[in-house]
Amino acid sequence: MANRLPCPDIHISTLRQKGQPYPVALQRIVGHGLAGEAVERITEWDGYRPTPVLDFAGLAERCGVQEILCKYEGDRFEIGSFKALGGAYALQRALEAHEGPLNDLVAVTASDGNHGLSLAWGAKQAGVRCIVFLHAGVSQNRQELIEAQGAEVVRVDGNYDLSTATADKMARENGWLLVPDTANNENPNPINVMAGYGVMLEEMFGAKPQCDMPTHVFIQGGCGGLAAAVVGWLRERDNSTDAPKFIIVEPVEAACLIASARAGSPVLIGGDLDTIMSGLSVGEVSGVAWPVIAFGTDAYMSIPDTMAIWTMQGVREGAFGDAPVEIGDSGIAGLAGLVAVSRDEERRARIGLTSQSRVLVIATEGPVDRISYDALCSRDLSDAGLPDFADFGAVSV
Template sequence: MPDLLPPCAPRLFQNPRADLDRAYGPSERAIVSRAAFEEARAEITAWPGYAPTPLRSLKGLAKAAGIDRLWYKDESHRFELGSFKALGGAYAVLRLLAREVSARAPGVPVAALDLVVGRYGTITRGITVTTATDGNHGRSVAWGAQVFGCSCVIYVPAKCSEGRQKAIEGYGARVVRVDGTYDDAVRRAAADAEANGWHVVSDTSYTGYMDIPRDVMQGYALMVEEAISQLPASERPTHVFVQGGVGALPAAVCGHLWETWGRQRPRLVVVEPHSADCLYRSAVNGRPTPAEGDLDTVMAGLACGEVSLLAWALLERGADDFMTIPDEAAVAAMRRLAEGNELDRPMVAGESGVAGLAAVLCAAGDEEARAALGLWPDARVLVFGTEGATDPAVYARIVGRPPESIPPHPCGPAPRVG
């Protein structure tokens, strides 16, 4: 088998608490559920510019990896933000504003269009939303605030790129750079929100802050449902590899597949950078455990040190494996996609967006990891390409050429793939 990536020495932990037979019950549905998902789907699919993002069949990389299928959910064209995060933060802003308007004007129904046209502007203009971000979530919250008519302050860690900060500011948000990590920015945003009467719209949950992160995760579930509907009618994935972060995304994927397919759900592998491995450490210790160090990774959107408590409540028994990879694996995966091959057209994918794919290729090239994960010739793997070149300058520095130099891939809806 040809080398898929440079040797990447993945770390793999098989979750001893994973429970395939456990029913998706009331405690799980209190976090994410199909009932709440249907509300999110009805709302988001009515937004201008909505279209399902494509599901690509990477036949060349599947062949090189020695597996049957490799499906890549390409989020690089999600709305105007180029990231799956558009589904979460903006939806949570809408839900928050609708609740606030209803509380101040009881009995008045509030629709998204009412907020877009400024019908309740006298109320929403006095509301400020805030969050911490490494880039994409903050862009989604800022976009939602601009569209639905409220003010926005976004906190970014010291290492957030200038390009990502400017993209957030482009939606009218004020950006505050914090001298520290993403988790330091989370704490600063929460403290300033309390002091100023602002509303935190975060994708991570912590003691005393649970409701809004549920809305964020329900928005993410739309991406999962789209992928389910786009799979070939007679096929289901045997494995899903999904990037970690604070855990909100893998928990949304886990909960949606668990409730939808039950015991027939695919094996779920949660992927993180070696240097930002809070979910991996939590799995090893059997309880939420922070990562150590400065969280420095090229996968900037995954540079998170503390686990979302809601996410962990699902992943503790719903995730089968936890895996970490080096930065070099993500860089190599970006370049492989940009180059294309005889079967796969070139694609643009961001450094955090390729983490799941990089983990598949990394594991396929490691005999021990391949065997432990069951990546055999009949394996059918789904990964989520969660972002495009959300900072073109960073992309060009990593790949060696600007994203616009790569021939565009057809990006319309893809009902079925082969």
């Protein structure tokens, strides 16, 4: 195939349990029941409306697949990210269970940006104090977006995992309400975060479906909350041998899920986790999400930052034959992973990608951090070894 794109690493899971019923124990972490509870509440929020599913027919032709559908979360509430469904909903459930006055309650979390923004937004609606711990790699603009919701920001000199540990320590020492999107136990708050994400699945495949069931789902990695929410919901619907294949996509610089899949259990990866896919800058998978991911994920892959930027630029410019759309740095990962693997015959075969494949991706955010987004879309990639968009034409498979 012409114009082969960088796809440095792919791992076919040995942990995947095809054909087995989705276990009741996992339904207590991610499942239709929990998602249904979230739907009942979130659909009553001011400003709620289902986000659209976009048809990337032009890009599908260039990737050699039948269809690419993209659930676009850039219009989700005023935040412009699927994260609005998670942190704010988990806070709502925590406040429902809280005994005592709310005026002395402090909601806290660590964040790469969007989860903290969601919690800050939810805290503003509820009238409670909010503190968000941000690591050194989070942009100043994302900090200001969180502060604009009335939250306090504390900077942590380190990576995401250190900011998570700091938030946990400060919450325990001060009696604050910790609302993380990751945990190593069955903390109800990360479970409710994932339940909130289930609203997207209910919109797509519930009582009034927006689309048919795909053959493949390419989904972002990060701490694993989103991946678990999508994998678990759809595996409860169908875990037959004909069920959709799930491929998790991560940055090369923060590929904790592919490392965990290879090891057979969660592992902590080192380094500064420096990636432009800021929301995926995570060194350890959420322990509560991992069993769901391991049960239902077929493959894991990592992509370089340049692949994510190139795909962002292409969809923004309408260079692939579709209407222009703005997808943020973390929201692009799943789509960029599909594009990267599309020109590689060996990797296509390993994940069963054919000309008849119907692919679903979730663009989890729009240009939330407009300053960083515009800078990335203006970056010169002429030395990155990627084809010109004009040369990335239809592929014959």
